[in-house]
Structure formats: structure tokens, C-alpha cells
Amino acid sequence: MRDALPAWWSGRGTPTTAPAETPSAPAAADGGEAHLRLARESLRELLDDTQVPPEVRARLAEDYATLERMLERLEGGRLHIAVFGRVSVGKSALLNALLGEQRFATSPLHGETVTATAADWQPDPSLPGVQRLQDGGVSLIDTPGIDEVGGEGRERLAREVAASADxxxxxxxxxxxxxxxxxxxxLADGTRPIVLAFNKTDRYTASERxxxxDxxxxxxxxLVRPEHIVPCAAAPAERTVIRIDAAGRESESRQRPPVDIEDLRETLWDILASEGKTVSALNAGLFAGRFCERLAREVLELRRSLAETVVRRYSLGKGIAVxxxxLPLADLAAVFADVAMIVQLGRVYGLPVSRGEAGGLMKTIAAQLALLLGAAYAGDLLSSLLKGLTFGxxxxxxxxxxxxxxxxGTYVVGRAAExxxxxxxxxxEGxxxxxxxxxxxxxxxxxxxxxARADIMARLRGGT
Incomplete structure (x- = not known):
């Protein structure tokens, strides 16, 4: 365990602030470049921090991998759009319509999509504001439906993907x-825009739509801005068309109406152009903040575990020595082993103390023990241990x-110092x-x- 943690950690083992500020507004005058820079610096600082104990890095390996992927996204300038919704509402078909090609599997059967899959979406240079987008492009991510019977794992995956999208x-x-x-x-936690695509509008009349x-x-x-609720028809159903020629003869044919996704396309590109960079930085910053909290908990838990080991080791050593x-029971609080234990506990928490400081801390704790338990507390403890035993x-x-x-006594001192x-x-306060x-x-x-007695007797009988 190292003696100190980065400056952005407090002595309590929790981060005082995230390594860099996160943007509080959905847009910025510079298009979000400053926010992106701060987010990248935050993630690099977390990834490159050599003072995090190896044990903690191992426990948080998955989170560190997510940090790395997020940093790659920020540095590459790639934005993610995740599609989300019930089974068979046309999610995959809608993405195919936006792409202009069949990249995602569709089927009349429920639950065709079982994993998260992605495809590159190239911007239309004719759309306003597209030139302000990052060079890294946009990924469209299809996710499983959220209400399929027996699909709890896939639904959880869909929620995780959506939560990390821009x-x-x-x-x-x-x-x-x-x-x-x-x-x-x-999903509507205020950290990312949500566009509600009202698909399959070809099924309804104009008044029904x-x-x-409404x-x-x-x-x-x-939850969703009114202007972000967009009607569309990604894969209109075929319909029967009856034509009557000049002679009054009828002819019947099956035709499929044209795809209707232009309003949706423009809405998405407009949001990405105006808010994409800032939202991407905000999501990264929020993830960094949550990661810091998890990291703090893991470090604190490791420290507590190490501290418990130190306290028990010194308690056993003190018990065997006595x-x-x-020694006279009244003099137990002054044994140097307690001072050495407090010095070691300070190192565990990255707060080193001198032996003099440790001695003062030990005396403070011992004084409170005497006040709370009375001057004869050690004798009472000894009596309770010998109670019921015969002479000889x-x-x-x-x-x-x-x-x-x-x-x-040493164990109580150690727990109080910890x-x-x-x-x-x-x-x-108390x-x-x-x-x-x-x-x-x-x-x-x-x-x-x-x-304690059982452990000490085992050691004494073993000759240690």
C-alpha cells in the first residue's frame, strides 16, 4: 500500500472532486471542444494514476477497460447513437433506413436482435451544421428489445449500452x-438527448397520427423535448392499390409506400452537430465521477482490510509478550507495541505520523478507555477470563x-486509531x-x- 494518494483524494478515502469539471450545459460556444479536452484529461489522469494499489486495479479491471474505450472514443471523435425500445417496434429497420442499406438483421419474428451491434453512419454534407461534427464519425448501435419473455440479460445489456451512448x-x-x-x-437523466421516434406511422390515418x-x-x-418527438416509417407495409383506367377497367397491384425518415435524419444530425461534443464530454465526465466513487470505496475497503490485519497482528504480539x-495490568497502555501499531496504521491510510504523535494518540485513546470502563477494567477482564476455573x-x-x-486492550486502541x-x-464531532x-x-x-486466549494458548503450546 502506498503512503499517499493523488491530490484529488481526501484523507477519508473519497474523491473531493472529479479530476476535471464536467460541463453543466448541453451546448457550448466553442462547440464543446473545451469540454472534450477537459474530459480527455480527466480520463487520462484516472488511467495513468500509478498510486492506485494493484489490488484495486484488479478489482476494477472492467471499469478501467470501459475508461480506456471511452477515452479512445473521445480522442477519435466518435459519437454513439443507441436505439432502444420494445421488441418488434422496428428498431433494426429504422437503423437500416437511416444507413440506406441492410446492415442490421430484421425479422417478422420477435427478438431478432440478441446482442448490441454497431455500424458507421456517414453524415450528409448537405445538412446544416454537419461540418461542425468531429472527424471520428457516428456509430449507430442496435440493442435487444426490452420486453422479451426470458430476455432479462439482453434487456440489461440494452440499458447499459443506452446509458453509455451520446x-x-x-x-x-x-x-x-x-x-x-x-x-x-x-434513461431520461438529463445527461444525453433522447429522440422519440414514432415509427410505423403508415398504419394510421392523418387524424390518428x-x-x-399529441x-x-x-x-x-x-422527459423528451416536443421537437424531438418525430413521426417516421422505416419499412412501410405493402398495400393494395386499385387503379381505374380511362375505359373504367380496374387493376389491382401491391405497392410499398416510400420510406419516411427524413425528418428523423435531420433531427438527429442537428442534435449531433449542436450538442454532440458537449454531451460526449459530459457523459465521460459523469462516468469518471462515478468511477472515482467506486475507486474510493475499493481503496477504503482495502485500507480497512489491511488495518484489521495490522491491528490483529499487533494485538496477538502484545498478548503473547504479556x-x-x-506486566502490571495498569501499565499495559504504555507498551511501545501500541505506538508502533499506530504508526503502521497511519501508513496504511497514507497519513504518516511520528512515534511522538502516535504516542500522544495512544494516550488519548487509553484515557478514554479508562474513563469509560473505570480504572479496574483490566482486572475485570482478567476476572471474567478466570471465572469458573479452579485453583491449580x-x-x-x-x-x-x-x-x-x-x-x-491493544485491539480497541487499534480500532480507535484506525x-x-x-x-x-x-x-x-463527538x-x-x-x-x-x-x-x-x-x-x-x-x-x-x-x-484471543485460544490463539495465545495455541502459540504458547507450539513454542512460538
Missing amino acids: LVLFVCEGDLTDTELSALRG ALLL ALERRTAG ALNP LSTIVTASAQGAVAWY RYFAQGRSWG GPKRVVQEILASLDRDSLLAE
Whole structure:
């Protein structure tokens, strides 16, 4: 464990701020270039931080891989659009229509899409604002449907992909179901634009379409901007057309109406051109912030585990030393082993202390123990260990009882010192008395004493 963490960590083991600020507005005067630069710097700082313990890096390997992919996206200037919606609303067909080619599998059967797949989408240079897009291009990502029976894993994948996208294309085919509305609420967290594509409009009359669009606008108020609710028809169904010639003869044929996705195409490119860079930077910054929180928890958990190991090691050493060469119980708090333990705990938390500082901290804790338990607390502990035993005890049993008292005292001191360092060299609002009080209340004294005595006796009998 290293003695110190980066400057953006506090002594409590949680990040005080993210490495770089995240943008708070969906657009910027420079088209988002400054936001992108800050986001890239943030991700590089997290990835290149050599002070993160190797154990923590191993635990967060998947998160680090996501960071790397996100940084590659930012550096390459690529934007991601994820399509999201129920099974068979025409998600894959809509993406194919936008691409102008059959890249995504479609089928009349439910659940054709079972994994997330992507394709490059080249901008139309004639559309306004396209020249402001990054050079890296745009990826369209198809995801599984969210309501397929037995498809919980695929639905989870769809949500994860949508959550990391720069823009979500939510596809429906009419008024929203409860499932769709719930999913939309989960995605509308304000970090990325959402376009609601009302697909299969060829099924409805003009008046029916108007009613449905009005209903969609009302139901998605606060979730989707009204101008981002766009009717379209990605794969219009064939219909029967009857023609009557000049002689009055009828002829019947099957025809497919033209694809209707131009309004949707323009809406998507307009959003990407005006907000794409900033949204991409914002998503990266938010992910970096969440990553910092996870990293802090993992580091803190590692420190606590190391601290527990240190405290138990010194407690056992103290217990064996007293068992082999008993000291007056009143003098146990002054044993140098406690000071060495506190010095080591400071190193575990990246807050080194001198032996003098550690000695003062140890005396503060011991004083609170005496106040809370009384001057005869060590004698009471020893009495509880010897209770029920007859005279004629072997030396090893008596020695282990005395050693267990020393073990317990050092353990309480260590736990209190660990809390002090975990709180950034602070006792908190209640002071040292409150900390020691809480620790004593949290410990099962009898079981700890029994554990200590058993361990000490095993060591003594083993000749160690």
C-alpha cells in the first residue's frame, strides 16, 4: 500500500472532486471542444494514476477497460447513437433506413436482435451544421428489445449500452405502454438527448397520427423535448392499390409506400452537430465521477482490510509478550507495541505520523478507555477470563488469560486509531470519547477474549 494518494483524494478515502469539471450545459460556444479536452484529461489522469494499489486495479479491471474505450472514443471523435425500445417496434429497420442499406438483421419474428451491434453512419454534407461534427464519425448501435419473455440479460445489456451512448433513439409504434414509459424515465437523466421516434406511422390515418403525437407529447413531458418527438416509417407495409383506367377497367397491384425518415435524419444530425461534443464530454465526465466513487470505496475497503490485519497482528504480539512476561495490568497502555501499531496504521491510510504523535494518540485513546470502563477494567477482564476455573491452574492457562486482556486492550486502541485515520486525522464531532464508545459498543467482548486466549494458548503450546 502506498503512503499517499493523488491530490484529488481526501484523507477519508473519497474523491473531493472529479479530476476535471464536467460541463453543466448541453451546448457550448466553442462547440464543446473545451469540454472534450477537459474530459480527455480527466480520463487520462484516472488511467495513468500509478498510486492506485494493484489490488484495486484488479478489482476494477472492467471499469478501467470501459475508461480506456471511452477515452479512445473521445480522442477519435466518435459519437454513439443507441436505439432502444420494445421488441418488434422496428428498431433494426429504422437503423437500416437511416444507413440506406441492410446492415442490421430484421425479422417478422420477435427478438431478432440478441446482442448490441454497431455500424458507421456517414453524415450528409448537405445538412446544416454537419461540418461542425468531429472527424471520428457516428456509430449507430442496435440493442435487444426490452420486453422479451426470458430476455432479462439482453434487456440489461440494452440499458447499459443506452446509458453509455451520446444520444438515445427511443423507438415506439404508437402510444407508450407502461413498460416503455418506465424505461424512458430510467434513461431520461438529463445527461444525453433522447429522440422519440414514432415509427410505423403508415398504419394510421392523418387524424390518428395527430392524436397519437399529441398523446406522446403529453406523456413524455419533462422527459423528451416536443421537437424531438418525430413521426417516421422505416419499412412501410405493402398495400393494395386499385387503379381505374380511362375505359373504367380496374387493376389491382401491391405497392410499398416510400420510406419516411427524413425528418428523423435531420433531427438527429442537428442534435449531433449542436450538442454532440458537449454531451460526449459530459457523459465521460459523469462516468469518471462515478468511477472515482467506486475507486474510493475499493481503496477504503482495502485500507480497512489491511488495518484489521495490522491491528490483529499487533494485538496477538502484545498478548503473547504479556503471556510470556506478564506486566502490571495498569501499565499495559504504555507498551511501545501500541505506538508502533499506530504508526503502521497511519501508513496504511497514507497519513504518516511520528512515534511522538502516535504516542500522544495512544494516550488519548487509553484515557478514554479508562474513563469509560473505570480504572479496574483490566482486572475485570482478567476476572471474567478466570471465572469458573479452579485453583491449580497451569501456568500456560493463567498466562493466556493475562495475554488475552492485553490483546483486547491493544485491539480497541487499534480500532480507535484506525477510525481516526479513516476520518482524515479527525475524531469527528463527538471527539475521541464518542469514537471509543462506539467501538466498545460494536465489539463482542466475550467472544474476542475467547478468541484471543485460544490463539495465545495455541502459540504458547507450539513454542512460538
